[in-house]
Amino acid sequence: MAKFVVLSSTENVRLIGEKIEVLCLEQSMPPNIREDVVIAVDEAVTNIMIHSYNGREDGEIEITCRCGSGELELQLEDSGTSFTMPRLEGLVERKRSNALTRGGYGLILMHKFMDDVSFFWNSEKEKNILVMKKRFRV
Amino acid sequence: MEELVTKREGDVLIVHLKGRLDVHLSLEIEYAVNELIDNGDINLLFDLEKVVYLSSSGLRIFIAAMRKLKDLKGQLKLANLTSSVKKIFKVVELIDLFDIYESVDDALASFSR
Numbered sequence A: 001m002a003k004f005v006v007l008s009s010t011e012n013v014r015l016i017g018e019k020i021e022v023l024c025l026e027q028s029m030p031p032n033i034r035e036d037v038v039i040a041v042d043e044a045v046t047n048i049m050i051h052s053y054n055g056r057e058d059g060e061i062e063i064t065c066r067c068g069s070g071e072l073e074l075q076l077e078d079s080g081t082s083f084t085m086p087r088l089e090g091l092v093e094r095k096r097s098n099a100l101t102r103g104g105y106g107l108i109l110m111h112k113f114m115d116d117v118s119f120f121w122n123s124e125k126e127k128n129i130l131v132m133k134k135r136f137r138v
Numbered sequence B: 001m002e003e004l005v006t007k008r009e010g011d012v013l014i015v016h017l018k019g020r021l022d023v024h025l026s027l028e029i030e031y032a033v034n035e036l037i038d039n040g041d042i043n044l045l046f047d048l049e050k051v052v053y054l055s056s057s058g059l060r061i062f063i064a065a066m067r068k069l070k071d072l073k074g075q076l077k078l079a080n081l082t083s084s085v086k087k088i089f090k091v092v093e094l095i096d097l098f099d100i101y102e103s104v105d106d107a108l109a110s111f112s113r
Helices: A012-026 A031-052 A088-097 A105-113 B023-038 B056-071 B083-091 B104-110
Strands: A002-007 A060-068 A071-078 A116-122 A127-135 B004-009 B012-021 B043-054 B075-079 B099-101
Touching (some): A012 B023, A031 A127, A031 B056, A105 B083, B012 B056, B012 B104, B023 B043, B023 B056, B043 B056, B099 B104
Parallel strands (some): B012 B043, B075 B099
Antiparallel strands (some): A002 A060, A071 A127, B004 B012
8 A cells, every 4th residue: 555645736747647647557557547537637636736726735545556467546635615516427428528628537437448437425534535446467 | 817828829829828728728729729810810720739628618629719710711620639638639529620739740730831
């Protein structure tokens, strides 16, 4: 298991991507899957920075990675504003009827690139928790 | 801004982008592209050969420009997409909405004048 905490500055998106890439490399994950995971995490932290922390750069994002039996699990926690994640089906439908809308593509990428995406508010910890899973063969 | 360099070819402005188009850089590029359009450049060709990474924040540069140019009856074309950049356009089902070419020369030749 690996755990790290970063501040919600957009400058850190690249750093997070690099850390995730190293973790994926350590698991001998194929390059195309690695690329998908890095993008999904980029989209997740970008959402946290913009929607949860509303552009504040001093919020904490805690990222926990667990790996075993051909599955990578990433858990992202933040203490920003609680928000509801739209369902994938609704998003894709909305995009098809009006393709040039500005938002929502990040969530589509997260869902398409990962095998499982779940999001909830933990009232005890008072944190948003996002869990994404990716299965892979070495 | 070193990640955005422009070159004029007749009435087409070629916009060479480079680097990682993630949230950190994309907003700045989006503003710069908006400014180009506001200054009268309505035929834009984006050369993405040196774009090494594209997230949805980077996609928004082209979506915003496309929306603006549509209203102004301008044209927007993309050239030299790497396979990982093309994949992002495909996954979000935007690949058919943009005019995408293998090379800058091919894209230039396609502009209706």
